[in-house]
Amino acid sequence: MEDILRPIYQERASQANTLGVLIIEKKQKSIMTTDTFDAVLLIIVKEAEQPVFIKHYTYDEKKAALHIVTQEQLNKWLLLGSNRKVFEWLYIGKILFDRNEYINDLRTELMEFPFHGRKIKMGIEFAKLIRRYTDGKAFFDNRNYLDAYNYVVHSLHHLARLAVIENGFHPEVTVWDQVKQIEPEIYKLYEELVSSEESLDKRLELLFLASEFLIHSRTKVGASHIIDTLSEKSSWTFNEIMNHVELKEYSIDLGVLIEYLIEKGLVKINNVETKGQGVYHRNYSAEKLS
Structure with a gap:
């Protein structure tokens, strides 16, 4: 397949904008790695009009996919974990072109996980975990048990990913296999949720209690980044927090996280007077992590 696709990637490799080219070929037992294609060509470029450009090819009853991705988009995926397949591609792909050791350096960074x-x-x-847990608890309190179940499954997944990251690994491939080895307590919770013979409301009730303890025990670790960032100055408006370069990626989960950290005494509210009688601007500051 590599020989057939050579003219396609060689043309791209000759361009100064191209940082690296990888080929990922389908293995019999891991068809999902390549989304059923016989091969995927991943081309990383410095910049492009579209952050992601995909093209499909066919040859002798085989099919291939070309993915051209900007460096900025790739970095966003790696930070957010929002395209888990790309981790696998970077790990197992065969390097066909590597400008100034870009892909090799990227692989080293992924392995070392700074x-x-x-x-x-x-x-x-952690922000995603708090959002899912809070929404799930609200559904549970309103006796919407199926919705609560859906949110709890997601919150456990984020708790599992948090535990894997805390232990220095990327949670991008087989999370529950990793968690079973690293944090069996979280794996057991998940197992009890999906396979227990208790009624759904009873399962959820027990799970919320157990989850609350596990979330509380990870609050300082999970909140460390945002608290360190907020410690850069004495007072912040929510808009300033939301638009900080390192906090933008918290996205829609940021508000719920701030309220949770206020409740836990890690963020303080500072009321600033406005022109309106008895109306205050609500600013925020970080308390030191002990």
């Missing part, structure tokens, strides 16, 4: 990168990923994962 601490600052881990802190950001833990923060984003």
